[in-house]
Amino acid sequence: MLSGELKQLIQKQWEARVLGCPYVFHRVGKQIKDMRGSWYKACSLAGLEGKLFHDLRRTTVRNLVRAGVPDKVAMTVTGHKTRSVFDRYNIVSEADLQQATERLDDYLSKQSTTPTVIPLQKKFT
Numbered sequence: 836m837l838s839g840e841l842k843q844l845i846q847k848q849w850e851a852r853v854l855g856c857p858y859v860f861h862r863v864g865k866q867i868k869d870m871r872g873s874w875y876k877a878c879s880l881a882g883l884e885g886k887l888f889h890d891l892r893r894t895t896v897r898n899l900v901r902a903g904v905p906d907k908v909a910m911t912v913t914g915h916k917t918r919s920v921f922d923r924y925n926i927v928s929e930a931d932l933q934q935a936t937e938r939l940d941d942y943l944s945k946q947s948t949t950p951t952v953i954p955l956q957k958k959f960t
Contacts, residue, residue, distance in 0.1 A: 896924040 837845060845859060853864035860867060867873075870888075878886050892913055899909035906921065915921040 893924045893926065896921065897926065900925050 848859045852859065853861065856864040858864075858866055874888055878884055896909065896913055896915075899912060900906070904912075906918075910916075910918075910921050913921070913924070915924070
């Protein structure tokens, strides 16, 4: 089910594994039990200090939703079992709000400017 760069990365790690080791990511054939040190070092080297590993899940949710992937499929990919937790990861940004106002403006600019309200006639008896 994987494709692109992620598939290539996992395949490369799998090929470099220690024979008999069931783990794709490992340390000399042993399970990685705590990866925080490696995570912080990688973030520092990438100039991304302060990023949390969980930020990747949030980014994935946002990217899946914005790519038009159906929510149920996106929830399966990210492992979210409930809609409420999935929605918490789908954070609305300033860019999202800006895009929403631009879409609304575009929609309204294409609407007829002819009034569709018919004024009521006042009857005098």
